[in-house]
Amino acid sequence: MEDDSAARDLAVLNAHAYHVPDELFECMSTMSFWRDDSFAYTGYVDGKPVSTASVLPVAGTAYVALVATQPEEQGKGYADAVMRHAVSEGQNAMGVIRTTLHATEMGRPVYRAMGYRPGPRLVLLAPVH
Numbered sequence: 001m002e003d004d005s006a007a008r009d010l011a012v013l014n015a016h017a018y019h020v021p022d023e024l025f026e027c028m029s030t031m032s033f034w035r036d037d038s039f040a041y042t043g044y045v046d047g048k049p050v051s052t053a054s055v056l057p058v059a060g061t062a063y064v065a066l067v068a069t070q071p072e073e074q075g076k077g078y079a080d081a082v083m084r085h086a087v088s089e090g091q092n093a094m095g096v097i098r099t100t101l102h103a104t105e106m107g108r109p110v111y112r113a114m115g116y117r118p119g120p121r122l123v124l125l126a127p128v129h
Helices: 004-017 022-028 078-094 108-113
Strands: 039-045 048-058 061-069 099-101
Touching (some): 004 048, 048 078
């Protein structure tokens, strides 16, 4: 992550990909959210942010998080490319090989195609307001 503009692109991409209001990702839209040991990248096409992925150190692994692609750009391989780059950079910097992640139902096939296999299923519940 280079600057606040890149952090904002990552936050907005995630909000749009998950169909939630931008303000729900506001907390990560500046560099103050990101630690020095976090690796976040956004892919651009013709200057427009299209996909993003991050890797953070969690329990001795490179934890993949915040993978998102602008809805109209999904299915073009952008998430795969940005995620592979983030994982490679994170693994090299952290000195770890193992990666972990949590997948949405939409992300499951993407991760399986990348070689990830399902582990225990985690269900998140939230109030409906």
